Amino acid sequence: MATLVLAGQEQRVFVASQWQLMWWRFCKHRVAVAGGVVVLAFYTIVLGADFLAYADPNASEAQRSLMPPQRVYWLDGWRFGPYVHGVTGARDPQTYKRVYRPDPTRKVPIRLFAEGFEYRLFGLIPTTRHLIGVDGGVDASRTIFLLGTDVQGRDLWSRLMYGTRVSLTIGLLGVTASLVLGVVLGGLSGFYGGVLDTVIQRTIEILRSIPTIPLWMGLAAALPRDWSILKVYFAITIIISLLGWTELARVVRGRFLAMREEDFVVSARLVGCTEMRTIFVHMVPSFMSHIIAATTLALPAMIVSETALSFLGLGLRPPAISWGVLLQQAQNVQTVAISPWLMIPAIPVILAVMAFNFLGDGLRDAADPYGR
Amino acid sequence: MLAYIGRRALLAIFTVWAISVLAFAIIQLPPGDYVTSYIAQMASMGSVVTDEEAQNLRIQYGLGRPIYVQYAKWMALISTGNFGMSMEWRRPVTEVIGERLWLTVVVSVAALILTWVLALPIGIYSAVRQYSVGDYLATFVGFIGLAVPNFLLALVLLYLGFVLFNAHIGGLFSPELQDAPWSTARVWDLLTHLPIPALILGLAGTAQQIRIMRANLLDELRKPYVVTARSKGQSEVRVILKYPVRVALNPFASTIGYTLPYIVSGSIIVSLVLGLPTVGPLLLKALIAQDMFLAGTIVLLLGVMTVIGTLISDILLVWVDPRIRLEET
Numbered sequence: 001m002a003t004l005v006l007a008g009q010e011q012r013v014f015v016a017s018q019w020q021l022m023w024w025r026f027c028k029h030r031v032a033v034a035g036g037v038v039v040l041a042f043y044t045i046v047l048g049a050d051f052l053a054y055a056d057p058n059a060s061e062a063q064r065s066l067m068p069p070q071r072v073y074w075l076d077g078w079r080f081g082p083y084v085h086g087v088t089g090a091r092d093p094q095t096y097k098r099v100y101r102p103d104p105t106r107k108v109p110i111r112l113f114a115e116g117f118e119y120r121l122f123g124l125i126p127t128t129r130h131l132i133g134v135d136g137g138v139d140a141s142r143t144i145f146l147l148g149t150d151v152q153g154r155d156l157w158s159r160l161m162y163g164t165r166v167s168l169t170i171g172l173l174g175v176t177a178s179l180v181l182g183v184v185l186g187g188l189s190g191f192y193g194g195v196l197d198t199v200i201q202r203t204i205e206i207l208r209s210i211p212t213i214p215l216w217m218g219l220a221a222a223l224p225r226d227w228s229i230l231k232v233y234f235a236i237t238i239i240i241s242l243l244g245w246t247e248l249a250r251v252v253r254g255r256f257l258a259m260r261e262e263d264f265v266v267s268a269r270l271v272g273c274t275e276m277r278t279i280f281v282h283m284v285p286s287f288m289s290h291i292i293a294a295t296t297l298a299l300p301a302m303i304v305s306e307t308a309l310s311f312l313g314l315g316l317r318p319p320a321i322s323w324g325v326l327l328q329q330a331q332n333v334q335t336v337a338i339s340p341w342l343m344i345p346a347i348p349v350i351l352a353v354m355a356f357n358f359l360g361d362g363l364r365d366a367a368d369p370y371g372r
Numbered sequence: 373m374l375a376y377i378g379r380r381a382l383l384a385i386f387t388v389w390a391i392s393v394l395a396f397a398i399i400q401l402p403p404g405d406y407v408t409s410y411i412a413q414m415a416s417m418g419s420v421v422t423d424e425e426a427q428n429l430r431i432q433y434g435l436g437r438p439i440y441v442q443y444a445k446w447m448a449l450i451s452t453g454n455f456g457m458s459m460e461w462r463r464p465v466t467e468v469i470g471e472r473l474w475l476t477v478v479v480s481v482a483a484l485i486l487t488w489v490l491a492l493p494i495g496i497y498s499a500v501r502q503y504s505v506g507d508y509l510a511t512f513v514g515f516i517g518l519a520v521p522n523f524l525l526a527l528v529l530l531y532l533g534f535v536l537f538n539a540h541i542g543g544l545f546s547p548e549l550q551d552a553p554w555s556t557a558r559v560w561d562l563l564t565h566l567p568i569p570a571l572i573l574g575l576a577g578t579a580q581q582i583r584i585m586r587a588n589l590l591d592e593l594r595k596p597y598v599v600t601a602r603s604k605g606q607s608e609v610r611v612i613l614k615y616p617v618r619v620a621l622n623p624f625a626s627t628i629g630y631t632l633p634y635i636v637s638g639s640i641i642v643s644l645v646l647g648l649p650t651v652g653p654l655l656l657k658a659l660i661a662q663d664m665f666l667a668g669t670i671v672l673l674l675g676v677m678t679v680i681g682t683l684i685s686d687i688l689l690v691w692v693d694p695r696i697r698l699e700e701t
Contacts, residue, residue, distance in 0.1 A: 206387045208630060211678050213637035214655060214671045215394060221659035221667070222401030304521045308641055311523060312656055331645070333530045343531065346524045354519040 022289055025366040032362020038355035042168055042348075049165040050119040053158035054133045054144065057321055059117075063089060064153035066339050067100050067145050072110070083109045084144050097338070108134050110144060148341040150329050159321050160345060166322040168352070170237055171302040175295055177241035178302075182248025183291065189249065190256025191279065197253075204246045212243050216305065220314040229320045236315050240305040244298055251294040255287040289367035297360035300353040307349055323349050376690055384683045391675035396443050399668035410457070450672075456665035458658070465669045469651060473673055475544060476639060476650040480681075482566045483573035483635045484628075491578045495585025495624075499593065500612060510582055517579030522638045526572050526645040544569070544648050569646055573638050577631045584627060588620035628685040633678045640674075 016024070026032060045052060070084045086106030092099050114133025120126050134144055147156040189200040219239050223232060259265055268282045303323075309315030310324025311331070318325055326345040330336050336343055407429045411421045432445070449456065455465035498507045520528075544565045545558065592598065593616055601611045643652030651670050658666040 202383065202386065205383060206390050209387050209633055209679055209682050210391055210394075211633045211636040211674050213640050214674050217640070217655060217659055218395075218398035218667055218671050219401075221662070222398060300519075308521060308523060312641065312644065314659065330527060333534050336527070336531050337534050340531070343527070346527070349521065349524065350519050353521070354515065357515070357519060
């Protein structure tokens with residue numbers, strides 16, 4: 001019986017496609033699956049940032065400056081009904097700091113699918129519904145601040161949602177740009193070899209031995225100050241991908257070198273396939289998975305680069321919102337000591353980097369189903 | 373071996389050239405040239421630059437001539453030790469950078485040394501006691517070290533130091549020795565301030581090195597010569613340290629070339645957060661003020677420094693590992 005089951009399983013393995021094998025192998029890697037789930041969650045936020053936010057990320061209000069995160073009460077009496085207490089703000093006559101006191105007599109219930117500011121869902125459907133919110137307007141006493149507010153009194157939760165969108169898409173675009181560069185140059189290098197290979201390999205070595213951050217800083221600082229947010233966004237993407245392609249190029253080159261002499265490639269060439277066909281129909285599909293894994297592993301570096309540049313004030317500039325821009329407010333220790341919640345945007349950065357690393361590790365192992 | 377070192381040196385020269393071109397590009401990118409911004413700067417300070425003076429400056433930097441002539445002139449000036457004037461500070465760039473460059477070197481080297489000192493024993497321990505609590509702990513700390521960008525780590529430590537101990541952990545010197553001339557007391561002060569920035573800078577590298585060391589050593593420990601050594605009745609410490617560790621050390625050592633640029637890069641941002649008197653904060657200020665000669669020079673010097681460091685480590689590596697000598701010829 002046992003042998004029969006085993007035989008069945010073996011048969012399954014024999015007839016499975018390459019992608020199926022990879023999927024099975026990937027599923028065995030629990031941490032990688034968890035990483036994948038977190039990454040998916042992050043990209044859900046990217047898609048639905050305006051739905052998940054409940055306040056206009058750029059609506060500032062001096063009356064609510066540096067408000068600490070509010071405590072959420074989940075039970076209203078014995079029934080489930082989350083609410084927060086209304087908050088009254090006043091200026092401390094001695095320190096001139098604004099202090100906020102929750103007012104236990106006033107309950108502000110949190111509603112699902114509440115009305116809020118107007119936006120376009122997925123950029124298409126105009127709506128005013130948000131996942132959560134409160135009844136009534138933006139009056140300070142009747143609004144929620146789950147993660148508190150920044151110096152200008154803007155809601156941190158909503159800003160974090162928008163920042164996630166910007167930071168993660170910039171990483172994605174950057175990695176796409178470096179992928180194109182890496183595949184083209186790495187492919188040329190590995191497929192043709194010879195002088196071209198030497199030149200490209202030396203270029204990569206040179207680029208890798210340059211300390212990148214000073215260089216990025218220089219390039220980013222040279223961007224004209226009067227550029228629009230969108231222009232700066234693309235410029236930063238290009239700057240961070242400029243130096244990120246080297247690792248991908250190395251992976252692609254290694255694959256090409258290993259595969260150039262394989263029987264199926266030689267036979268493809270012998271039956272008269274053009275070079276383009278040999279490369280794109282026969283070679284690329286067989287190392288696609290490796291490229292995907294390498295790309296996943298390259299993403300966190302991109303995200304950290306953008307965060308670091310914006311943190312220094314050289315990357316994206318307000319009113320653009322990204323994790324780095326949000327963390328800029330936490331640059332000063334004194335500020336952070338008084339308002340520690342300004343450090344919250346560091347959490348998604350760390351989470352995203354870890355999730356991408358675990359996912360990438362798992363994908364890399366899975367990409368080689370015949371490996372150990 | 374000589375051929376290998378020669379090739380490495382050649383590559384280093386190319387790298388320095390590439391860096392100089394990039395640094396020059398950074399100087400050139402902002403609109404307007406050096407002299408127009410110099411004149412504007414002087415005018416805002418209330419002093420006037422005569423036409424003759426401006427003309428002389430233009431000739432000195434070859435402004436208005438083709439870009440490669442300007443580059444050549446710039447290189448010629450640099451080779452005589454003249455890095456131009458810092459507009460913001462109104463002093464020669466060399467004076468402004470001064471000891472900050474050396475402090476950058478000190479911090480980076482300290483981080484590099486700490487990386488090794490920590491990674492080597494922890495890596496060996498993780499491999500020898502695979503799947504022990506210590507191993508899992510090292511792996512966990514390693515993942516954290518890789519995932520947390522070092523400027524965030526610096527920020528968190530600063531915050532904890534401030535809240536828990538009410539102490540400012542930044543800086544490289546105590547306030548009273550900040551501007552003092554060099555003395556044994558100041559050197560000692562520097563040494564006591566070094567560990568925290570070095571640890572922050574080195575953590576990501578350490579995490580990576582631990583993983584490499586662990587993987588290498590695990591491969592080696594399964595080999596028959598280890599069994600032989602053990603069956604000969606050698607002590608366990610000797611069995612591990614004498615042979616497999618030495619073999620596992622080589623790929624470990626070759627990563628130093630990639631670690632150094634990374635550490636130097638990181639030191640810029642970490643210095644800003646921790647307020648270290650390195651070139652990092654100077655670079656940021658120069659870039660924001662568009663003081664491009666200062667910025668370009670810093671990028672150039674940092675690049676050259678890294679290349680020299682990498683070259684030295686390459687040479688050391690050849691000296692340590694005979695296989696590279698044979699492989700690369």
